[in-house]
Amino acid sequence: MTTRPATTTLWRPTGPEELALVRESGWRAWPPRLPEQPIFYPVLNEDYAIRIARDWNVKHSGAGFVTRFEVDSEFLTRYPVQQAGGRTILELWVPAEDLAEFNAHLVGPIQVVHEFR
DSSP states (O other): OOOOOOEEEEEEEEOHHHHHHHHHTTSSOOOOOOTTOOEEOOBSOHHHHHHHIIIIIHHHHSOEEEEEEEEEHHHHTTSOEEEOSSTTOEEEOEEGGGHHHHHHTBOSOOEEEEEEO
16 A cells, blocks of 8 residues: 655646646646746745736736645755745746656646636
């Protein structure tokens, strides 16, 4: 019997185009970054993700979504928490070249938990 690794819950605000690619993966992977996107930014709290999806993604894409997903906690130790503003604006900065390995450490599916239009 194998035991499930300890996990950390992360959130990602996203627009409809990225969400479509996640859906195509079977809800199991984030798509590769575009050349102008050198970093993948999952966030550490739901409220921050909601603000980005509602206030930025809707404005720029017509819709915003908040996703929730679990990642192997031990794997995440290589990415220090980044405070990108106030004390609750916390992110992980995953280099684009690490994204395939990051995806390999997802535990379970990526879930949509909020939708804004």
